[in-house]
């Protein structure tokens with residue numbers, strides 16, 4: 590009897606072990622599948638905002654993590670600017686941009702992945718004090734031998750990440766994240782550099798033309814009028830002549846900033862020429878466009894600007910307005926319409942300049958509407 594009993598116990602124990610191994614294998618397979626799918630999701634993110642949203646929001650839910658944070662090296666505030674440009678920075682509370690590499694070097698002295706207990710120091714530096722993080726994986730993001738960031742995955746399960754186990758798929762993920770991050774930043778930086786005026790950070794003329802085409806199409810589709818303004822700084826030459834070119838540059842930057850602050854996010858601001866800005870106001874009929882222009886004129890004339898050596902400067906501007914109505918866009922040659930809108934706003938501006946400057950003037954679009962309408 591005795592030997593049979595031992596055999597049966599051994600058998601039961603073996604079955605239990607096989608079942609545990611089977612479960613582990615199943616779990617690993619599931620995890621691997623989830624990682625492959627995460628990799629595809631990461632690779633399909635086109636914009637930087639999509640990528641950040643995926644990592645900081647969706648990834649946390651998909652992998653049942655209690656916290657995900659991302660530290661990115663941004664020595665020239667490029668990422669900050671890319672995100673500021675579209676007011677998306679606030680959407681990513683888990684994102685930290687750092688100018689110096691030192692915090693990354695402190696976190697990864699030998700540039701390798703860390704998996705294990707979330708110590709109070711790690712919780713403070715990587716997870717902003719999140720109390721429910723018990724274990725964590727800290728992934729160094731490395732490109733061309735350079736630490737460019739850190740992705741931190743925190744779990745409330747103390748056994749989820751351990752220094753006793755290997756996490757090859759997590760290391761692999763870190764490499765994919767680093768490449769995706771670098772690509773998204775480079776792509777958006779390039780795009781930005783080709784469409785932004787470097788001095789004022791407003792759109793350049795090329796980007797204005799593209800935006801004008803988009804807005805004309807939208808006006809045609811929705812029937813909503815498009816307000817167009819040309820703003821020219823008055824007597825700008827004396828500003829340069831008296832206070833120097835650097836002061837003139839500073840005024841241009843400050844005016845661009847003032848326009849950004851006063852206008853809506855959906856409006857477009859472009860530097861059209863030396864001291865001239867073009868503004869597009871989608872969904873804006875004539876009385877509203879005149880009110881907006883008048884507000885800008887008042888704001889500029891009431892602001893005390895300063896030169897590059899802090900000398901006080903008083904500035905005024907003249908603004909010519911026109912409106913693109915849906916009727917202009919029907920059967921229109923778009924490039925002819927674009928030209929006509931700018932020309933009309935310019936004539937309205939000319940009227941302001943000849944009538945004392947520091948004023949606003951409206952002129953209906955000069956383009957003839959086709960007779961069939």
Ligand SMILES: Nc1nc2c(ncn2[C@@H]2O[C@H](COP(=O)(O)OP(=O)(O)OP(=O)(O)O)[C@@H](O)[C@H]2O)c(=O)[nH]1
Nearest residue numbers: 821822823824825826827829834835837838863864
């Ligand atoms: N500082 C600086 N000045 C610029 C820039 N681009 C153009 N300007 C200057 O803008 C001035 C434009 O002068 P004008 O066209 O005579 O016009 P204005 O003096 O503003 O006179 P009104 O427009 O008739 O009121 C010139 O002195 C240009 O050198 C720039 O990028 N930086």
